[in-house]
Amino acid sequence: MVASGSNSLSDRIKEALRDTTALNLSLLVSASYDGELKAAILKFYDLDSQRIRLWYDKSGHKPYCYSRLPVQDIPEEVKKRSDVLELKEEKKRDLLNDRDINVTKIVATDPLAIGGSPGERSIRDRIEAWEADIKYYENFLYDKGWVVGTYYRIDDSNISPLEYEMSGEVKVVLEGILNGAKPDFRPYIMGWAKLLNQPLPEIRRVALDIEVLSEEQNRVPDPRTANLPIISAALVGSDGTKEVLLLRRKEVELGKRALDENVQIEIFDDEKSLISRIFHRILDYPFLLTFNGDDFDLHYLYNRAQRSQFGFTKDEIPISMGRDVAFVKPGVHIDLYKTFVNKSIQVYAFGNKYVDHTLGGVSEGLIQESKIEFEGAMNDLSLHELARYCFNDAWITYKLTSFSDDLLMKLLLVVSRIAKMPVDDAARLGVSNWIRSMMFFEHRRMGALIPRKEELEAKGGASTEAIIKGKKYKGGLVVEPTSGVHFGVAVLDFASLYPSIIKVYNLSYETVRCPHEECKSNLIPETDHWVCTRRIGVSSLLFGSLRDLRVNYYKPLVRDPRLGKTQKELYNVVSQALKVILNASYGVMGADIFPLYCLPVADATAAIGRYAITKTIDKCKELGIEVVYGDTDSLFLETPSEDQIKAVRDWAESTLGIELDAEKTYRYVAFSQRKKNYLGVLPDGNVDVKGLTGKKSHVPPFIRKAFYDAVEILSRVSSPSDFERARDEIKKMIHQTYLSLRNRQIPLSDLAFNVMISKPLSRYVDTTPQHVKAAQLLMRNGKEVKAGEIISFVKTTTPPGVKPVSMAKVEEIDNDKYLEYLRSTFDQFLDALGYEFDEILGATKLEDFFWSR
DNA sequence: ATCTGTGGCCACCAGC
DNA sequence: GCTGGTGGCCAC
Numbered sequence: 001m002v003a004s005g006s007n008s009l010s011d012r013i014k015e016a017l018r019d020t021t022a023l024n025l026s027l028l029v030s031a032s033y034d035g036e037l038k039a040a041i042l043k044f045y046d047l048d049s050q051r052i053r054l055w056y057d058k059s060g061h062k063p064y065c066y067s068r069l070p071v072q073d074i075p076e077e078v079k080k081r082s083d084v085l086e087l088k089e090e091k092k093r094d095l096l097n098d099r100d101i102n103v104t105k106i107v108a109t110d111p112l113a114i115g116g117s118p119g120e121r122s123i124r125d126r127i128e129a130w131e132a133d134i135k136y137y138e139n140f141l142y143d144k145g146w147v148v149g150t151y152y153r154i155d156d157s158n159i160s161p162l163e164y165e166m167s168g169e170v171k172v173v174l175e176g177i178l179n180g181a182k183p184d185f186r187p188y189i190m191g192w193a194k195l196l197n198q199p200l201p202e203i204r205r206v207a208l209d210i211e212v213l214s215e216e217q218n219r220v221p222d223p224r225t226a227n228l229p230i231i232s233a234a235l236v237g238s239d240g241t242k243e244v245l246l247l248r249r250k251e252v253e254l255g256k257r258a259l260d261e262n263v264q265i266e267i268f269d270d271e272k273s274l275i276s277r278i279f280h281r282i283l284d285y286p287f288l289l290t291f292n293g294d295d296f297d298l299h300y301l302y303n304r305a306q307r308s309q310f311g312f313t314k315d316e317i318p319i320s321m322g323r324d325v326a327f328v329k330p331g332v333h334i335d336l337y338k339t340f341v342n343k344s345i346q347v348y349a350f351g352n353k354y355v356d357h358t359l360g361g362v363s364e365g366l367i368q369e370s371k372i373e374f375e376g377a378m379n380d381l382s383l384h385e386l387a388r389y390c391f392n393d394a395w396i397t398y399k400l401t402s403f404s405d406d407l408l409m410k411l412l413l414v415v416s417r418i419a420k421m422p423v424d425d426a427a428r429l430g431v432s433n434w435i436r437s438m439m440f441f442e443h444r445r446m447g448a449l450i451p452r453k454e455e456l457e458a459k460g461g462a463s464t465e466a467i468i469k470g471k472k473y474k475g476g477l478v479v480e481p482t483s484g485v486h487f488g489v490a491v492l493d494f495a496s497l498y499p500s501i502i503k504v505y506n507l508s509y510e511t512v513r514c515p516h517e518e519c520k521s522n523l524i525p526e527t528d529h530w531v532c533t534r535r536i537g538v539s540s541l542l543f544g545s546l547r548d549l550r551v552n553y554y555k556p557l558v559r560d561p562r563l564g565k566t567q568k569e570l571y572n573v574v575s576q577a578l579k580v581i582l583n584a585s586y587g588v589m590g591a592d593i594f595p596l597y598c599l600p601v602a603d604a605t606a607a608i609g610r611y612a613i614t615k616t617i618d619k620c621k622e623l624g625i626e627v628v629y630g631d632t633d634s635l636f637l638e639t640p641s642e643d644q645i646k647a648v649r650d651w652a653e654s655t656l657g658i659e660l661d662a663e664k665t666y667r668y669v670a671f672s673q674r675k676k677n678y679l680g681v682l683p684d685g686n687v688d689v690k691g692l693t694g695k696k697s698h699v700p701p702f703i704r705k706a707f708y709d710a711v712e713i714l715s716r717v718s719s720p721s722d723f724e725r726a727r728d729e730i731k732k733m734i735h736q737t738y739l740s741l742r743n744r745q746i747p748l749s750d751l752a753f754n755v756m757i758s759k760p761l762s763r764y765v766d767t768t769p770q771h772v773k774a775a776q777l778l779m780r781n782g783k784e785v786k787a788g789e790i791i792s793f794v795k796t797t798t799p800p801g802v803k804p805v806s807m808a809k810v811e812e813i814d815n816d817k818y819l820e821y822l823r824s825t826f827d828q829f830l831d832a833l834g835y836e837f838d839e840i841l842g843a844t845k846l847e848d849f850f851w852s853r
Numbered sequence: 854a855t856c857t858g859t860g861g862c863c864a865c866c867a868g869c
Numbered sequence: 870g871c872t873g874g875t876g877g878c879c880a881c
Binding site for chain 1: 854855856857858859860861862863864865866867
């Protein structure tokens, strides 16, 4: 059973890879499991043919992850802990019948998560055997420019793209970082740079959207029954394909053509031909894009096609369903809905530019495109109108992956390279899974054991108490702001504070509270945790090296004028991806769903963070600088001199070992008495607004607009004497706003609060918030409301005091409530400038002020 | 069904 | 009317 000879798995892999420049999407290993593992599958994307290729071996050799152990020899203990997949009979037949295989994922899932301490001899033996294989395959792939996950193959005879990319000054930068790093970190930094500097390919892809006849208006057809006909489908491809497929129905008219000539429209007389065409088109592309295809489009197609009336055989349906995933064989299906729901993507990659997780919501936020609205029911649309609607959805879906030079596709590729994960997984799974995959890969590469959950739990919990009830440990420090207006405030912040701490203080699950007696005196401030002095932790190495690269290499390169556009774009995408991963690196340590969850690590990280900022504040005081505010990793200093700033920074660098950046200097900052609430005006007139109610996404647009008008007025203030004039302007503006409210001139949509339903309606048991009340009214009107949707409602004088915008009339608006909200928004806002709302208005009550004008 | 963390502010609900 | 708790959104 040893893999050797010309028929061995390794040789076959080599052979398969030899003549192709390919991007390996995923090394998926499939197996039949009847005593021994039968076959392995390699799935990769061939750049030459622009197709997904499957290659598999059924010669009887085991997937590499099981080393040389026949399955029956794998100890029970291991079997229980490893994810050996029991294949269904059907799949086994597929494997043995030499047919195209629906790739089954086991994927090298932690086969050696045997646990126990590294000292256990018997296990050690097995690891050695395993190591030999893993080294063989992974080194083979890795060193040849492949990585399990997503890689370029770099031909030995060519200059490696790294060297090509890294010419002159850029190379000097990297060398500088390498020289500055501790020796243990150097190979990691080099490895990442090598991997991440590989060019990003263009991915040939097609977006699909289908429409189904609906039973009732507002009801989404049920993909499980798939009992209604598919009436249209639209395909938009990266090769310029624009295609709509329609089903002729006698009850609706054709109508007038509503789409451009360059969109191909084809009308089918029967549904089977339409479906069949969809299937054929899907197979033309390696990547299929949908928005919610896992739950709807592909699921519906899959079940619809199986109905006996059509007589499709299994082989003719190129879709297969996982539990929550739709696969397309042999390509890759990316459900963008899942990507955009990912909070890390939303916040860090797209800067919160969208809030609503619907296709319309995301595309309005990112690409200024909307869904097409129509009156009445979808069923009644003429065929051409339907075509226009359906095409638009597919077009938007495609565009979400193509805007900013294919930004999203590139981001997913980079994430998949860092995370050692297939692209479709990267697109579906959250950041904790990315980091899990990345860390497990590193364990395998090192030949290290992956600890069990219980082993990590044995380290104990947090040694601090959280400030917020119900949290597990104490987090970042927020300095009480000195209220009032401050001119010339400098903001200093620690660059990537938590990842820096993880690096500098050697934090990792195996180094915090390590078993060595001599380390126990190496205490972490404010806690009773200690850190290992003998060895460097794996998460410290991984996150530390990524941090160094982002802070010292990619971030500066993005701004480097010596580089061309293409290179800058690559660096920018890489920098974004690193930001996402680094930001989560500390969080996952304190998340119990994370397989390497280790509370002491999260606890220690936050504690050192508080220590760092506290010590820095002390130092500032010592230097005679006043600290007017600070939050977690930032300090706001009142008019410090250049020398003072330099002194603090040098001190932080030398004493704490963490870089302290001079981030910006405000022309002035206005603090209220509240934490996380301020307004800062930059020298160029740009304004940072933080935490103030007026900017929050749920407040009615007319209030937000008035708020930003006021901000604009304040941005023109440059000296204390300007405030007087600004105050008058703001006063007038608010008065205008009030008048239009009183005269009911504000359209309903501008009066709407927009609040997200964050869980199924039935789970709101403790209280019934207003947006839930509005949602209940919608439900009663026959509209479905799902978790994640944003509810637009207005406040009314009629019970229960709120109504969905769609059901409300202007006359029912409760003007008093809105006035109150306007007042409190501005009160808080003007409070930041040091005066009371009523006070500037010179009236005891807001009402008095308005009526007296 | 899925899922990085804590700190902070605000409005509203529900029980007293 | 007061108050603790819930829910949402934001800062970092």
